[in-house]
Amino acid sequence: MRDMDDLRIRAATPDDLDRVLTFWRQAAEGTSISDDRDGVARLLRRDPESLLLAERNGMLAGTVIAGFDGWRCHLYRLAVHPAQRRRGVATALLTAAEERFTALGGRRGDAMVLKENAPAHSAWQAAGYSPQPQWSRWVKPLDS
DSSP: OEEETTEEEEEOOGGGHHHHHHHHHHHOSSOOTTOSHHHHHHHHHHOTTOEEEEEETTEEEEEEEEEEOSSOEEEEEEEEOGGGTTTTHHHHHHHHHHHHHHHHTOOOEEEOOOTTOHHHHHHHHHTTOOOOTTOOOOOOOOOO
16 A cells, blocks of 8 residues: 555455446446456455555545566556546556566566557556557457
């Protein structure tokens, strides 16, 4: 957990699930196949420290998933409430995520960023990330 002035960064708990899902509907671009209660609960069971929340004055200001599988450091769902943007929330979340990765032995973070989300591109670039044009993401939905 980190405290920066009035911004507090902490790991989510199962009690936060509904709050996070509601927040993502307001603040996140696009949806994921795992954006449901069961998907986020599985994430927290598998990696309890992976979903980082930024809170300001008791309100949810931002989120990021900082998952580490022992090989790669993956960043997903960087989302900041529209009223909290350009106030250091994304920077604080990414700093906390990168500190987590470093402590776990991670060597490089990679981020999933929607191609059409130009404001996100600016935020990621400002944080020191850049696209790798030689790679593309291949996916296959799995039947559950």
